[in-house]
Amino acid sequence: MVSSTETVAVPGALKIVTDATCTFCGCVCDDIDLTVQDNHITEAKRACVLGKAWFLSHSIEDRPSCLIDGKPATLEAGYDRAAQILTNGKYPIVYGLSDSPCEAQRVAVSIVDWINGTIDTTTSVCHGPSGMAFQGVGEVTCSLGEVANRGDLIIFWGSNPAESHPRHFTRYSLMPKGMFLPNGRKDRTCVLIDVRKTKSAKAADQFIQIKPRADFEALWALRALAKGVELDPEAVLRDTGVELSVWQGLMDKMKAAKFGVIFFGMGLTMTRGKHANTEALLALTRDLNAFTRFAAKANRGHGNVSGADNVVSWRTGYPFGVNHSRGYPRFNPGEYTTSDTLANGEADSAMTIACDPMANFSQPAREHLAKIPFIALDAKETPTTRAAAVAFTVATYGINTGGTVYRMDDVPIPLRPAFDSPHPSDFEVLTQIEKRVKLIKGITS
Amino acid sequence: MNSGMASGPTLRYDLVTDFRIRYRMSNYRMAETFILIPGRTSDQGCGISEGKFLEKYQREINTLMVAVGDMSRLGLADGDFVRLTSEEGQSVEVAVSTAKKDELPNGMLFIAYGDISSRLMGGDTHGSGMPTSKGMDVQLEVVSQG
Incomplete structure (x- = not known):
């Protein structure tokens, strides 16, 4: 802090x-x-x-603040057109939000509520399966401060922080000299489990290379070992690509740890098995608390993707993939998540906020998005802003605008802007769009 | 005229044609199944901030890392092109580069998240909201060699 x-x-x-x-x-x-x-x-x-x-x-982008059909337009015209697109749709979707402050995320949820639309965040294509697993198993968790002060066994599973979160080791998980770890790195053991030997392997004391798509089997083997169940060494080697003795050695370390933490990444959630993989990891973490203190943390990617989970949960009761077509929120990943509403050809209008589905989504999803009218808010030019009916160039959060974001351990942190931008913030753009949506809908409250 | 027999082109053994077909077959490599792991890299991450249309980002997301042993076995050199086809039939062509010695086991490919990796994803999320984006089976064919 x-x-x-x-x-x-x-x-x-x-x-x-x-x-x-x-x-x-x-x-x-x-x-x-x-x-x-x-x-x-x-x-x-x-x-x-x-x-x-x-x-x-991120300096000042030399682009118009608003483009309509690729041509410069006034912000007022952009707000009007955006509100028309969202209110004309029978199945409008709003997607993105993980690089916006909580204040803007809150307005986006309001807009979706007024238009009976569907809101989804980039969580659905990163740790969405983890969100499903949290609901199924629960989450034994802790703050990164606790990791820094207490974590003596740090396991990274399907995560490569050396390239995705470069200060993870030095600031939170490996190097800090903590309250109960006065010698810092020397007091900790680090194990990396992955299908390829990433750059993070150098930072680990032990690297365990498992077979691709064998996370579920490996995690259940560990669950069995935690309970003292006898396993067939040949079956374990065949199913996980790793000798049983290696897993037994890891389990011994886990039980001997005073405070163990498993940081898991998209190696689990994006691979076949998805939420079942994460459920197995969360269940293993829960099991280990019969022996010692153990926690699991998702290594979250975008700066405020955790904020998006929190804000959408406050407002709707669910973290992502929430549909309001019946006037109340319904949650169903695989139906109301944006990869699905686009690839299935269901959404008929869209607003994307600080995300790039035209570069990051499957081909069927991209092809459908290109066919429907949509609004894009982004600080930078992207394939998505280029294809949008209305594109807003917004100020960059944390550099040009203030607000609140949530760190990956759900700790809220304030932003301290460095300099002003001539472009509006996404909060301002969304607030103006919401005003017009309410006018069109005849909502006076 | 209809004698009840199927009519069609006359089949005739042609030595030259036969040789050509056999020659092509001897040089043709069947598509091989690999497992593709897309992921974050430092240059890809920096490129998001610096500009997605700039050369650094484009180079990073358009380069497929191939294990040392597979490069050698397939006779590939850095910069050669291969075609990847996903289980859903999506197909892309991409330049290859040799992975660091022990980073990738044979049979596994790596590419930075981006346009190419996303094009290979299917639309189906199997009820999770997440298309299978890592550990994808792809068919690899050599397209051009230096």
């Missing part, structure tokens, strides 16, 4: 912003010192390679 914050004006139009928050990934590091000159960040002290690219590449 933040200890101090100050914005210091320096002669020569230099500005130093201390304890700025990086919103590129779910680590949400809030100890970055920014040097700002002429609406451009020239240095991001303590930021990782991804954070430096994030801060140093």
Whole structure:
């Protein structure tokens, strides 16, 4: 958490912003010192390679704030057209939100409520299956602060933080000298479990390379070992690609740990098995609490994807894939999630916020999105903004605008903007669209 | 005229044609099944911020990493092109590059998340909202070699 914050004006139009928050990934590091000159960040002290690219590449975009059908338009015209698109649809969807502050996410949920639409976040194509598993099994969890102070056995499963969350090791999980781990890395053991030897393997004491698509089998083998069930060594090797003795050694480490944590990534959720894989991991974590303290944490990707889960849950009772067509929220992954509403050809209008489905979705989903009218909000030009009927260039959250984001462990963290943008924030754009939607719908409250 | 017999082109053994077919077959490699793992890389992550239309990002998401042993067995060199076809029939052509020595086992491919990896996903999410995006079976065919 933040200890101090100050914005210091320096002669020569230099500005130093201390304890700025990086919103590129779910680590949400809030100890970055920014040097700002002429609406451009020239240095991001303590930021990782991804954070430096994030801060140093977001200056003022030399593009119109609004494009309608690819042509520059006024913001007012854009708001009007956006509201028309959303209210004309019989199956409007709103998608994205994981790179927006909670305040903007909240307005997006309101819009969906007014138009009886479907709201979904990028969670559905990253840790959506984990969200389903949380509901099925529950979550033994902890904050990253507890990991830093107590975690003596750190396991990464299907996750490559060296490239996806570069400061994970140094700030939270491996290197910190914690309250109960005075020697930092020397007091911890790190195990990496993955199908390929990623760059994270160098940071681990042990690398266990499992067969592709064998996560479920490996996790259930560990569950059996935790309970003392005898296993056939040949079957374990055949099903997981790893000797039983290796799994037994890992189980011994798990039971001997004082505070173990499994950080899991999309190696579990995107692979065949999906939520069943995560359920097995969460169940293993629960089992281990009969012997010692153990927690599981999803390594979340986008800067405020955890905020999106939280905000959509506050507002609807469900974290993603929520349909309001009957006037009340219904949750059904596989039906109301955006990959499905697009690939099945059901959505007839859309609004995408801080996401890029035209680059990241399956071909059938992209082809359908290209056929329907949609609105796109993004700080950068993307394949999605290029294809949108209405494209808003918005200010970058955390660099140009303030607000609140949630770190991957659901700890809320404030943003400290570095300089103003001539472009509106996504909060402003969504608020204006909501006003017009309510006018069209005759809602006066 | 109808004698009740099927009519059609006259079949005649042609030595030259036969040789050509046999020559082509000797050079033809059947498509092989590989397991594709798309994932995050540092350059792909930086490229998102720096600009998705810039060369750095485009190069990263359009390069397929192939295990050292598979590169050698297939006679591939960095920059050669292969065609990948997913179980759903989506097909892409992509340049290959040799993976670091022990990063990938033979039979496994890696590519940074992006347009190519997404095109290979199917539309079906199996009731989860998530198309299978890692550990996908793909058919690999060599398209062009330097």
